[in-house]
Amino acid sequence: MGHRLSVPRDQTCCGQPGYNGGHRQQARAVARSQLQLLADFDFVVVPSASCAGMFINHYPLLLADDPHWHEAALDLAGRTRELSQFLRQQQWQPQRRTSDPRRLAHHTSCASRRETRSHSDTRQLLLAAGYQVEEPANAEICCGFGGSFAAKFDRLSQRLGHQKLDACAALAAEAVVSADLGCLLHLESVAGGPRQLPVYHVAELLAPVSGGRRTP
């Protein structure tokens, strides 16, 4: 697509744990360091909707009272894309159609629905690549991850995770795909037992049809 890609070694975290955990000052400090690090790129492509949403919607709020940093935050917000969003905007095309015959359940994360509004991009990419994707029932309901929520209210979080996987299983899906790493981490960890649904990030499924690595 004619872009030069860097993965800055010094990137750490978007600061969401502190931001959602009441450590506002800490989140501001982390945000400032990420803003500096990412200042010179034309696009910042984030493979997780919740982190992308943090850049796009929450940095400007977090730094609203500091004109210099607020400006920088708005600038970053304008350059940030969730991965599927970016690929669609750049008119990504698969080099071939997938030969993977599995039925996939697309878990549209809350962040990709409500923060980056890019869940339909993910779906469109997967369809273009020839995958069989479907949204499970109650797709707009949270899978129960929510960062520290998963640790603080573990049983509740797992219950929600199981409900999500049940809905995926009801589609007779053989795997789950999502554009949000947090949800995947969580769903993978509760997907044990007889169910054993493999979970994939959308990039893992697009790579093999882009002339990259083979299907995982």
Next chain:
Amino acid sequence: MNGSHSRDRILSRLRQAPSAASRAPANPLSPVHGDPTRFRQLARDNHIHCEHCDEVTQGLQRIRQWMQEQELPSAPVVSGPLLSDARAAGWEPGPLSDLRRPHSVWINQSWCAVADTGTLVVLSRPEAPGYANFLAEHHWLLLDAGRILATKNDVWAQWRVEHDDTLPPAVHIISGPSRTADIEQTLQLGAHGPRSLNLMLVGR
């Protein structure tokens, strides 16, 4: 009791908040009429039984027939302005206290209706007390077909056209018979108030 002390403290705290001088938009002046077909459709969706007649006496006769069909034996209770019509229709209406009896029927006038929501507007008046609308087991309202307004806001506009700014003690906006879904989310009509709400549209 230190009521006035509390009053002053609450108001002074409220005044500490910055107040934007954003005034309400001016009240709309002329009421707009609504589409009768839409009104009837939505009223039916609200579980309101609708009938039609040319004039009040004819309507009351039809209600009388309905009561026989429903096997409701006793005389209805009728609101003041309709009394002479009721007598003309061959009834001797019962006193308001009859409403406490099982199978009671209350016949009242609706002041106007709202097409937008299939809703009837009833005023509480000395000759037609508000509680009657909730106490009766079956509720009939007569509505002048020319008084179907478009929206809820037109109700207030219509009031201002016909009266001054002072509303009657109560205005009841009624959109169907009494109902509840408090047990297992299952809809049941006739929770405390009327089991049936019936509308007689009078005139064209």
Next chain:
Amino acid sequence: MMRYQANAFKRQANKALQDTTLQQALDRAQTGFVARRAKALELVDDFEHLKQQARAAKERALSEAAYLLERFECQVTANGGRVHWALDGAELNRTVIDICRQAGGRRIIKGKSMVGEETGLNPALEAAGFELVETDLGEYIIQLAQEPPSHIIAPAIHKTRHQVADLFARHHRQPPRTGDSIANLVAEARQQLRAQFLSADVGIIGANLLVAETGSVVLVTNEGNGDLSANLPRTRIVVASIEKIVATLEDANAVLEVLGRSATGQAMTAYTSFYQGPVQDDAAGSPQSYHVVLLDNGRSDLLAGPYRDILRCIKCGACLNHCPVYSNVGGHAYGSVYPGPMGSVLEPLLHELASTRPLPNASSFCGRCEEVCPMGIPLPRLLRQLRDRQHEQQLEPQGWRRGLGIYGWLSRHPRCFRLTLKLLRGALWLVPPPFWGQGRRPLRPAGRGTFVEQWHRASRNER
């Protein structure tokens, strides 16, 4: 009386997750409410527009609340009623008790009122020797069960028909019913409550809105119990919190447009009544005595601050019905009067932060509450602000505080961050269950080294 505590949220929630009867009831409730609201919204051309109008009406009211409340008081007085002001719950209860005593009443019927729940009005009245019956069917059921409401618009949503049938059998002195059909239960309650309506001395109702221009109290119900309570007894008392005020009848309509649709999926509920003054048309000839008691209870302090948005809440319950937490644990788990997202914001503000610690944290920030809130209240943002405050007051557990502190430090020191990740990567399977709970399988990272390491190794090789 069952006792629930906000600080025991987690224990109560876990218990609720195990309660199969409750889970059935919650399932049914959630699907019902969500589907009905969705259908109601489909029928309007532009719900966003209605939302904006409702929100603007409420904003207008908040921006001149003092003026409008005075105007309201003035109108009610002119119409023959009396307005009382209560700084807190205790004052509201005292005021209501005094009015009941002056009226010489003993038997009270009550329409549903969340303000009454907030101030503990029922126990206060009972302690003062009054006989009190809740007349909303749901409230009546939980009054018999001696439980608090579990939903702000459907208080007995956690009960199944069989539980209701058992309660009725225990409390109603009448021959046993034939069958537990819901219709039979509703008919039985109707019969029981009829007698109460007709013999009560005082009627207490809540209010959905107060209209300044006309001094109207707006009451929105489906059963008609509130209107019977307002109209039949010799004395009528309305209890309402001050943020219910709106400027005009049109502004009230703007709120009504979104209230019914968001709450029960109805464009209009069966009954919406505008009460201006006392009933004048009593058969006995004497006018009814009419009182409105306005409750502040900390709300006036919220107006100028960062939580002002919550004062727009119209208690429609949509945020509860769409909340994945609420719909899995139910209202009692919150251990508070107001459950769900709106409650998790309001409760810590009405009480002190320390007694409601889990509530602002009991959210995955999925954002669905904000999405469905007809008043555009940014609930996740307000919850986040409360978490900030908990942190400032050092209310979160020490372990969390320290852990997040370390993580924050690492996030600003990339070399150490990388080193820690590398170490953690090798030790992920060791993460102990209390942290990454029982019932989860350990994480198995792919490849050799962290992603950033792998990337840089690969691009070195390519070069």
